[in-house]
Amino acid sequence: MMPENAPVQSTSGTALTVFEKIWNAHHVRRLDDGRDLVFVDRHVLQETTSAQAFERLARAGRAVRHPELTVATQDHVVSTAPGRNEHSNPAGRELLSLMRANAHAHRIRHFGVDDPRQGIVHVIAPELGLALPGCLLVCGDSHTSTVGGLGALGIGVGTSEVEHVLATQTLALNRPRTMRITFEGHCGAGVTAKDLILRTAGTFGIAAAQGCAIEYAGSAIRALPVEARLTLCNMSIEIGARLGLVAPDDRTFAYVQDREMAPSGAAFAQAMAEWRQLRSDPDAVFERDVAIDCSLVAPQVTWGTSPQDVAGVDERVPDPAGFSDAKRRDLAAAAIAYMGLEPGMPLAGIPIDIAFIGSCTNARLSDLEAAATVARGRRVAPGVRALVVPGSTPVRLAAEAKGLHHIFHDAGFEWRDAGCSMCVSINEDIVPPGARCIATSNRNFENRQGPRSRTHLASPAMVAAAAVTGCVTDIRRMT
Amino acid sequence: MTPFTELEGVMAVMPVANINTDAIIPSPWLRFANADLGKGLFGSQRYTEDGRERPDFILNQPPFRSAKILLADENFGCGSSREAAVWALEQFGIRCVLAPSFGDIFYENAFRNGVLAGRIDAATFERLREAVRRHPDRPVVRVDLAARSVTAPDRTSYVLHVPAARAEALLRGEDEIAATLALEAEIAAYYAAVQVARPWLYPAAASRGDTV
């Protein structure tokens, strides 16, 4: 019999998936209720999900167990107006000052809006070298799965769990089931990681990976640069997964090396030797195993109010009658009505009011470069508001060093300071009621970008193309 | 935490799948540390843009204004990790949500806050919905956690699926952090061991004290 505190063995005997290897390395003990107590190597805090955790911690008279493994930033409610400070958005002041005060009181490193390292949690964690291959990183935010792009376990939690991690540096979790999504074949022109993950949601649905840890595998994934892998893993949560990851490889190691908080010298060499073991054994068994043929994926754009409501940009808004599942049919009909579209109309050509390039999904340097390539020498269409919001202050500074801000300015885009911005309508950047926004973010839910906002999700180049043409446009037709 | 044993009250039915956390508590209510989340529950559907109640929304109608139980279709609470979704339900007065399935993070958050997320079979969902529809004068349902049962207005009982350990913790009103802190020595031993085994992972530990 297995000792009570042994980590769960793989379903295939001794062969393990990369997820199981990392999980086992963090396993403190098996709890009586069947959950595992796992150790948290890195805890990242943001202002909207930590204030109540600190308040309850204080009420219970508990301390922060490992402030040195904890980092805080300000991202969700910050103003993104150029030159902003902590007070620029009056409605955000309370949570921002609480974040700063709580971090200070507990000796937690804090990268506020005035710090050159500030940015969206999921953008700064890889960028700073805070997230590392094989580490377990927790944040009170669902898109923590982003850091899976480095081969880390990124687990998004609620505020009670933030409090639990602050107090104990551990989490009590059901071990996720394993799932593999294999991407084979070459991506066609204009197809990015964003298109692959949107297609995955479209093909398998938003509950496809419920309770699962996804491993993204296959030759197409190996060919993806690290920033694209971060985009892919970011949206794991949109298909219901607990987390998603890509096994680390030489691209990953090169990305991590020399990051501010990453190990260096002999420690880096030792780390790399261990990271090389982080791959699924050839005969490891996944509880769910599916595949996508990348050569069949076109640039994607969503037409509805869930990430699974998606199609190739050269396709049409579907006729709900075409869905065999009755519930899906009703949802699709409601979504099309909410979006102000008609069944059967071509996606290309739908006029847009706003183009938003930003968020933890697609606001890293390579994303802004892709958008700038389209914007260069063109003009934002009349009547369209176009925003570029770097995912972090380091991304903004790197982009400015390359002159991208000039390209965007010249083309009539707004060039703003780093934050979550128009992804979530919890700050000043809001889509007006009824307006239609094409966005590089991850959620097209009703009212997500503001009351009655209409959102179309797409890749950075597709959003830039829509900005300059004034309508949803097939990036492959932009010459 | 207040223990959860039995609950009898009006059950509101929202027969929709995939109700996400953004819908349960829309973003505008998350801007302040002490917002009235009960008021914000389903805010986008409950109020017009100028803040008036929409009479056609179920929670604006008597007797559902004082609902204690919510019945929804599958994948309730999907979407984000925002725990305020649970607080909003609880502050409104709903301490039990019944659905065929739940979003993972919502499910965890519910139990941590003393809210029962009870799984029911798809057939039970239909029967409960129908029973409440047939008793508009008294749409009252009774949930008995210890017995894992839910009783419809017509007195028919159905099975409630709640993992045993979860149910016991709720019945006792147990604080999860206290339970983990009881294992503090074991956690410290784990940390001491991995610091030696994986020093590259904990560089901050070496310079503790000057990391702020």
Ligand code: SF4
């Ligand atoms: S950018 Fe959007 S999805 Fe990402 S952390 Fe911010 S609010 Fe969440």
